[in-house]
Amino acid sequence: MPHQDQDTSLRHRLGRTIRTPIGVTALTACLMVALVAVFGPVLFGDQAARIDTDAINQGSSAAHLLGTDQLGRDIAARVVVATRLTLRLTLLAAVIGVGGGLLLGVAPAVVGRRLGRLISATVGVLVAFPGLLFLLFLATIFGVGSTGAVFAVGLAMVPPMARLVQNLTASIAGSDYVAAARILGVGRFQLVVRHLLPNIAEPSVLFATQAAGSILVAFSGLSFLGLGVQPPEYDWGRLLNEQLNRIYVNPAAALAPGAAVVLTGLMFGLVGEVLAQAGGRRAPQAREATLQQQVKPQDATAPDGDDGALVRARDLRVTFPGGRQAVRGISLSIGVGEAVGLVGESGSGKSLTALALADLVPHPGRVFADTLRFDGQDLRADPRLGTELAMVFQDPMASLNPALRVGRQLAEVAEVHLGATRAQATARAVDRLGAVRIPSPERRARQRPHEYSGGMRQRAVIAMGLMGEPQLIIADEPTTALDVAVQQQVLDLLAEVREDSGAALLLISHDLAVVAQVCERVLVMYGGLIVEDLPVAQLTGCAAHPYTRALVGAVPTMATDPGIELATIPGRPPEPGEAGAGCPFAPRCERARERCHDDAPELAGFGPGRQVACWYPVDAVTAGAPDRATSHGAEATS
Numbered sequence: 001m002p003h004q005d006q007d008t009s010l011r012h013r014l015g016r017t018i019r020t021p022i023g024v025t026a027l028t029a030c031l032m033v034a035l036v037a038v039f040g041p042v043l044f045g046d047q048a049a050r051i052d053t054d055a056i057n058q059g060s061s062a063a064h065l066l067g068t069d070q071l072g073r074d075i076a077a078r079v080v081v082a083t084r085l086t087l088r089l090t091l092l093a094a095v096i097g098v099g100g101g102l103l104l105g106v107a108p109a110v111v112g113r114r115l116g117r118l119i120s121a122t123v124g125v126l127v128a129f130p131g132l133l134f135l136l137f138l139a140t141i142f143g144v145g146s147t148g149a150v151f152a153v154g155l156a157m158v159p160p161m162a163r164l165v166q167n168l169t170a171s172i173a174g175s176d177y178v179a180a181a182r183i184l185g186v187g188r189f190q191l192v193v194r195h196l197l198p199n200i201a202e203p204s205v206l207f208a209t210q211a212a213g214s215i216l217v218a219f220s221g222l223s224f225l226g227l228g229v230q231p232p233e234y235d236w237g238r239l240l241n242e243q244l245n246r247i248y249v250n251p252a253a254a255l256a257p258g259a260a261v262v263l264t265g266l267m268f269g270l271v272g273e274v275l276a277q278a279g280g281r282r283a284p285q286a287r288e289a290t291l292q293q294q295v296k297p298q299d300a301t302a303p304d305g306d307d308g309a310l311v312r313a314r315d316l317r318v319t320f321p322g323g324r325q326a327v328r329g330i331s332l333s334i335g336v337g338e339a340v341g342l343v344g345e346s347g348s349g350k351s352l353t354a355l356a357l358a359d360l361v362p363h364p365g366r367v368f369a370d371t372l373r374f375d376g377q378d379l380r381a382d383p384r385l386g387t388e389l390a391m392v393f394q395d396p397m398a399s400l401n402p403a404l405r406v407g408r409q410l411a412e413v414a415e416v417h418l419g420a421t422r423a424q425a426t427a428r429a430v431d432r433l434g435a436v437r438i439p440s441p442e443r444r445a446r447q448r449p450h451e452y453s454g455g456m457r458q459r460a461v462i463a464m465g466l467m468g469e470p471q472l473i474i475a476d477e478p479t480t481a482l483d484v485a486v487q488q489q490v491l492d493l494l495a496e497v498r499e500d501s502g503a504a505l506l507l508i509s510h511d512l513a514v515v516a517q518v519c520e521r522v523l524v525m526y527g528g529l530i531v532e533d534l535p536v537a538q539l540t541g542c543a544a545h546p547y548t549r550a551l552v553g554a555v556p557t558m559a560t561d562p563g564i565e566l567a568t569i570p571g572r573p574p575e576p577g578e579a580g581a582g583c584p585f586a587p588r589c590e591r592a593r594e595r596c597h598d599d600a601p602e603l604a605g606f607g608p609g610r611q612v613a614c615w616y617p618v619d620a621v622t623a624g625a626p627d628r629a630t631s632h633g634a635e636a637t638s
Contacts, residue, residue, distance in 0.1 A: 017277045026270035033264060037087050040080040048077035059250050067250045069242060075253045078239060079260060086235040087264075089150055090219055094212040096154025097161055102204070104158065105165020106196055109173040110188045120166060126159035134159075135218060139227045149228040153218045157211050164207055168200035199364075209272025213265035220261050236260050309333040310471060310504050311357060314371035318352045321364050326352050326576040328528035331603065334472065339498065339505040341515035341536065343551065344525035345573045350508045353525070354474045357506075358391055375471060390465025390503070394477035396457035399464075400449040406460050407433070407445025413467035432463040436493055455486035459493060466497065473497065476508045491518055512539065512555050521609075524548045527574045527584030530603055533611040544606050544617035547585045583615070591616050 017023045052072030059067045066075040104123055108116030135156040142148030222228035223237030236257040247254040311334040318327040327349045334340050342350045355361045372379045393399045410429035414420040433441035436459040449457055479487040498505055509515050516536050524532040532545040543549045553567035571588040586596040595615055606612040
């Protein structure tokens with residue numbers, strides 16, 4: 001049943017990809033070439049073979065579109081008829097090259113270490129050898145003719161294909177799920193088919209189809225040199241050789257077979273791109289399929305109690321191969337126009353939580369949730385947010401294409417999502433750059449990202465988010481790489497944007513001072529879990545979770561005595577997916593007791609507008625250690 005579902009999903013993605021402009025172009029080109037290859041020899045075979053001594057070396061005319069050759073045969077008919085033989089030999093050589101490359105590519109991952117190293121070294125030497133010389137060397141060994149040319153061209157493509165597959169499988173072979181398969185005794189063939197090849201399908205398919213175009217050119221080149229197809233057979237390369245000496249007399253006769261080679265090579269490239277998009281495992285498609293599988297029948301009608309919240313997530317998890325859970329079942333809500341801070345050490349899951357809300361978790365990550373809603377919309381059924389969500393990343397230089405002008409990149413948002421014309425989109429881009437206080441926005445819109453300062457690039461990214469009408473702005477460490485003065489400018493800008501647009505803000509930061517300045521509420525994450533939810537006014541001095549208090553204590557203030565050593569948190573945070581039975585912070589917590597190591601506390605109420613996941617939270621007034629487990633037991637007894 002799962003295999004049937006995967007086939008259905010593949011057919012759905014292929015059908016959707018074919019409906020795109022590149023898909024329509026590739027399909028049309030394939031159909032035309034296939035029809036010419038199948039019916040060309042049937043319809044024009046006699047005309048291509050007919051010798052007419054009265055029409056030798058004639059130019060283009062109504063009777064002979066491309067003229068005639070030295071025997072009076074119609075050149076246009078010969079180009080059409082040669083399509084079948086050219087494609088057949090090209091595909092045979094491609095099968096040899098791709099098949100041999102796959103075998104040598106995956107071999108080092110499944111055979112012994114010594115043999116694997118020998119195969120890798122051999123492939124490396126062959127790749128380093130000049131490709132053209134290697135091809136001519138093989139052609140000399142296999143001899144003149146179609147069969148020898150097929151083997152020569154096919155084997156010449158084996159080393160580059162093998163090197164690509166080796167590099168791809170090397171990154172997959174070290175994964176935990178591959179190691180687990182080895183431990184379980186999965187056979188080598190099943191290991192390759194189930195775990196290695198499916199995860200390298202997209203780049204391999206793309207390379208194989210592009211290699212087919214290169215094989216076509218190489219094969220035609222051998223025929224042109226007289227090493228490939230021999231008379232009386234002929235392909236495009238041989239036709240080009242026959243007519244080259246007449247290029248100044250009848251250019252069309254010589255250019256026609258060359259144009260056929262170029263256009264068919266482009267067709268192979270288009271087909272590869274379509275197959276890669278449809279059959280590959282690109283992150284947005286994989287995430288969409290995963291989220292759709294989580295939709296429950298009652299979720300289609302039930303509002304799930306949003307209570308006016310703009311964003312609501314319940315039991316949100318982000319998993320990676322090998323069973324690693326980087327986000328381990330968190331629940332959160334963000335109100336309309338509310339500013340919420342998300343803080344924690346590096347690796348706590350902050351950024352992945354934000355990416356899950358924006359449907360941007362990279363492959364091979366998977367998102368699961370009991371509830372995942374944005375403005376009343378179930379994101380598990382339809383994760384597309386359009387222009388209602390803006391994302392501001394930590395490094396704006398990585399968010400902006402260095403080869404494109406800033407204004408062009410902003411304008412694309414309006415063209416794609418809002419349906420604006422190019423002129424309208426450009427005008428809006430200039431307007432948005434001015435809205436984020438970039439001076440001379442008309443001139444700056446024509447510049448590239450490297451001509452902007454760090455602060456201006458960050459403003460440009462914010463302006464990109466404002467090209468639509470966002471209801472939520474997710475800012476992931478937006479001030480980390482900026483100096484203090486520019487940080488303040490960016491924070492002021494975010495405040496102005498919120499005030500003007502009424503958008504909610506999810507601010508991810510490790511700088512508690514920034515969060516305290518901008519946000520109204522703070523979510524503290526540790527080990528992929530939210531351990532405390534409290535108003536920002538209570539962050540300093542009134543935090544209940546020991547981890548939150550440790551974070552606050554590790555940040556110096558203007559009132560901190562310079563002679564006092566700053567507080568530190570002993571130990572290290574858990575690795576993503578490193579989950580024990582108890583509280584994740586217990587190994588580093590000075591208040592931990594036996595129960596903390598055995599049972600994981602859930603996020604529960606701790607006063608008005610506050611929640612904490614701790615068995616022994618710090619009381620805000622007495623700084624004592626009330627036993628939450630005991631109080632819960634007393635309530636249950638009563």
